[in-house]
Amino acid sequence: xxxxxxxxxxxxxxxxxxxxxxxxxxxxxxxxxxxxxxxxxxxxxxxxxxxxxxxxxxxxxxxxxxxxxxxxxxxxxxxxxxxxxxxxxxxxxxxxxxxxxxxxxxxxxxxxxxxxxxxxxxxxxxxxxxxxxxxxxxxxxxxxxxxxxxxxxxxxxxxxxxxxxxxxxxxxxxxxxxxxxxxxxxxxxxxxxxxxxxxxxxxxxxxxxxxxxxxxxxxxxxxxxxxxxxxxxxxxxxxxxxxxxxxxxxxxxxxxxxxxxxxxxxxxxxxxxxxxxxxxxxxxxxxxxxxxxxxxxxxxxxxxxxxxxxxxxxxxxxxxxxxxxxx
Amino acid sequence: xxxxxxxxxxxxxxxxxxxxxxxxxxxxxxxxxxxxxxxxxxxxxxxxxxxxxxxxxxxxxxxxxxxxxxxxxxxxxxxxxxxxxxxxxxxxxxxxxxxxxxxxxxxxxxxxxxxxxxxxxxxxxxxxxxxxxxxxxxxxxxxxxxxxxxxxxxxxxxxxxxxxxxxxxxxxxxxxxxxxxxxxxxxxxxxxxxxxxxxxxxxxxxxxxxxxxxxxxxxxxxxxxxxxxxxxxxxxxxxxxxxxxxxxxxxxxxxxxxxxxxxxxxxxxxxxxxxxxxxxxxxxxxxxxxxxxxxxxxxxxxxxxxxxxxxxxxxxxxxxxxxxxxxxxxxxxxxx
Numbered sequence: 001x002x003x004x005x006x007x008x009x010x011x012x013x014x015x016x017x018x019x020x021x022x023x024x025x026x027x028x029x030x031x032x033x034x035x036x037x038x039x040x041x042x043x044x045x046x047x048x049x050x051x052x053x054x055x056x057x058x059x060x061x062x063x064x065x066x067x068x069x070x071x072x073x074x075x076x077x078x079x080x081x082x083x084x085x086x087x088x089x090x091x092x093x094x095x096x097x098x099x100x101x102x103x104x105x106x107x108x109x110x111x112x113x114x115x116x117x118x119x120x121x122x123x124x125x126x127x128x129x130x131x132x133x134x135x136x137x138x139x140x141x142x143x144x145x146x147x148x149x150x151x152x153x154x155x156x157x158x159x160x161x162x163x164x165x166x167x168x169x170x171x172x173x174x175x176x177x178x179x180x181x182x183x184x185x186x187x188x189x190x191x192x193x194x195x196x197x198x199x200x201x202x203x204x205x206x207x208x209x210x211x212x213x214x215x216x217x218x219x220x221x222x223x224x225x226x227x228x229x230x231x232x233x234x235x236x237x238x239x240x241x242x243x244x245x246x247x248x249x250x251x252x253x254x255x256x257x258x259x260x261x262x263x264x265x266x267x268x269x270x271x272x273x274x275x276x277x278x279x280x281x282x283x284x285x286x287x288x289x290x291x292x293x294x295x296x297x298x299x300x301x302x303x304x305x306x307x308x309x310x311x312x313x314x315x316x317x318x319x320x321x322x323x324x325x326x327x
Numbered sequence: 328x329x330x331x332x333x334x335x336x337x338x339x340x341x342x343x344x345x346x347x348x349x350x351x352x353x354x355x356x357x358x359x360x361x362x363x364x365x366x367x368x369x370x371x372x373x374x375x376x377x378x379x380x381x382x383x384x385x386x387x388x389x390x391x392x393x394x395x396x397x398x399x400x401x402x403x404x405x406x407x408x409x410x411x412x413x414x415x416x417x418x419x420x421x422x423x424x425x426x427x428x429x430x431x432x433x434x435x436x437x438x439x440x441x442x443x444x445x446x447x448x449x450x451x452x453x454x455x456x457x458x459x460x461x462x463x464x465x466x467x468x469x470x471x472x473x474x475x476x477x478x479x480x481x482x483x484x485x486x487x488x489x490x491x492x493x494x495x496x497x498x499x500x501x502x503x504x505x506x507x508x509x510x511x512x513x514x515x516x517x518x519x520x521x522x523x524x525x526x527x528x529x530x531x532x533x534x535x536x537x538x539x540x541x542x543x544x545x546x547x548x549x550x551x552x553x554x555x556x557x558x559x560x561x562x563x564x565x566x567x568x569x570x571x572x573x574x575x576x577x578x579x580x581x582x583x584x585x586x587x588x589x590x591x592x593x594x595x596x597x598x599x600x601x602x603x604x605x606x607x608x609x610x611x612x613x614x615x616x617x618x619x620x621x622x623x624x625x626x627x628x629x630x631x632x633x634x635x636x637x638x639x640x641x642x643x644x645x646x647x648x649x650x651x652x653x654x655x656x657x658x659x660x661x662x663x
Contacts, residue, residue: 025471051471056498057494057497057498057501059494059497059498061460061490061491061494062460062463062491062494062495062497062498063460063494063498064460065457065458065459065460065461065463065464065491065494065495066460066461066463066464066467066495066498067464068460068461068464069401069449069460069461069462069463069464069465069466069467069468070464070465070467070468070471071464072449072461072464072465073399073465073468074468075467075468075471089490092454092457092491093457093460093491096454096457097452097457097458097461101450102655102656102657102658103435103436103655103656104432104435104436104440104442104450104451105432105435105436105440105442105444105450105451106430106431106432106433106434106435106436106442106655107433107654107655108432108442108443108444109442109444109449109450110658141656142656142657144657165658165659166657166658166659
């Protein structure tokens with residue numbers, strides 16, 4: 001299989017879906033003439049023209065809401081947030097207008113829209129630009145939340161998201177844009193269903209549940225731990241909502257030990273929900289309390305050393321694995 | 328009981344499509360419907376918030392008389408009148424207030440979230456200013472598809488100080504979107520007078536900041552509203568661009584049913600009641616010989632009858648079932 005970057009994978013997903021469906025258009029800051037702040041939309045303006053690839057002013061609430069309005073009458077917008085930290089100034093649009101419309105209208109208006117862009121901490125961007133918004137957005141019924149970790153998942157999930165008739169957030173990662181991994185040839189129609197986790201590495205002893213940025217850390221931790229005789233199963237959620245409870249339950253029922261590695265803050269975070277569901281569903285299967293590796297509970301510091309101390313890491317994951325093994 | 332109740336034959340005869348009696352009748356329908364709703368609210372048959380349009384009827388009735396059926400309509404939470412003026416039945420509207428499955432939003436939206444897709448009524452939105460970007464999206468879709476329909480976006484004077492207002496108007500002007508923004512200036516954002524909320528003396532001057540043509544209209548005169556909106560829509564259809572209109576009006580009731588409106592004087596209220604859009608237009612039609620008193624009584628009786636029927640329909644309708652609870656979270660059903 002060829003290897004392409006996560007960035008290229010997202011670009012291909014948008015290109016293929018725009019070729020397939022004239023109702024799909026891309027809108028956001030710097031997506032057109034600048035070719036994307038992170039070059040994810042490189043070349044799309046040339047291919048599809050200014051009618052379908054639109055630069056906006058710095059008006060997140062304005063263009064997010066415009067997208068939702070257009071979706072009410074059947075267009076299928078892809079709204080790019082330069083980062084999901086900036087989606088917070090469009091919060092009302094994303095959490096009120098997009099997911100509530102179907103219910104509020106008694107089923108008359110569905111909103112086929114994708115909000116996408118980088119999410120979570122990158123490198124020394126400070127407190128305002130480092131938000132992990134997945135736990136916020138996962139709290140709103142009516143939104144689907146995808147968190148791809150690999151190029152293949154990025155492409156397959158984004159294509160599916162664009163075809164979904166509901167609002168879907170595709171939370172990418174700036175730190176992954178340059179990472180290459182295997183993806184099927186362009187001729188292959190790559191669609192990955194929302195709500196299906198994937199076991200990225202099989203193991204018998206401990207399950208590490210992870211997503212987006214923490215998948216690489218977990219795989220790397222698993223390599224190290226294998227040398228010490230601990231066989232780790234790495235379970236990549238791929239989508240947080242809908243959550244693939246079946247795959248989680250299956251894996252933890254096998255390993256009986258679980259570490260959740262997440263890139264967001266711990267309080268009311270993704271791991272809190274998953275740990276709750278595991279103990280509710282398979283309490284008797286657990287041989288140790290579930291541990292979570294998340295950010296420290298502080299606003300993100302700029303200083304590189306302090307930032308590293310806040311973030312989850314391979315080392316923190318390894319330590320947590322030892323603890324659930326009582327080692 | 329049928330969801331749609333037909334007009335009495337003699338009333339139907341009065342309301343030929345071109346007849347201005349239609350304008351009067353629409354205003355009466357809204358007024359009588361909301362009077363009934365108000366009573367039902369006080370009897371605790373209607374829950375939540377309930378914002379009445381009484382006093383402002385000429386704005387929406389005049390405006391919608393100038394639209395085509397395929398034009399998109401979107402408004403804020405004081406929305407009963409917009410649905411009624413678009414033709415949504417009083418039964419579906421009242422049932423929605425009662426939270427019944429037969430309501431225009433299946434009882435899931437309530438007073439602030441009336442929707443009627445079949446009549447291009449796009450809601451009913453309850454976060455002040457939050458629907459203005461949606462209006463630009465509707466207009467964007469028309470432009471994208473090369474259609475020449477217009478979007479009418481109604482908003483209150485309170486909404487003009489929201490960030491979403493600014494972002495949406497800038498985008499609409501920048502991209503020359505076919506949208507008419509109609510500010511229903513009833514002088515109060517809840518209990519705060521517009522002069523205590525907006526930095527400009529005249530709301531319409533806000534449009535200048537977006538290089539957008541604007542107009543001030545009398546929102547108490549239905550003919551004036553119709554003609555003003557017709558002028559704006561003609562201009563938009565000829566060459567797509569946004570247009571801004573300030574409709575000066577007044578609400579006789581409080582901000583919502585729970586508001587005693589102590590922030591204004593009785594004298595002020597009385598002054599505006601002297602300009603009542605229904606009473607005034609009735610007098611005009613009588614003076615012009617287009618209607619006699621008996622015909623007026625017939626129209627009013629019909630509006631009252633339909634409102635009473637709507638109330639009965641709502642009371643007799645069924646609640647949505649618990650089985651429907653998860654049906655509308657996602658378009659393809661529940662998320663497991």
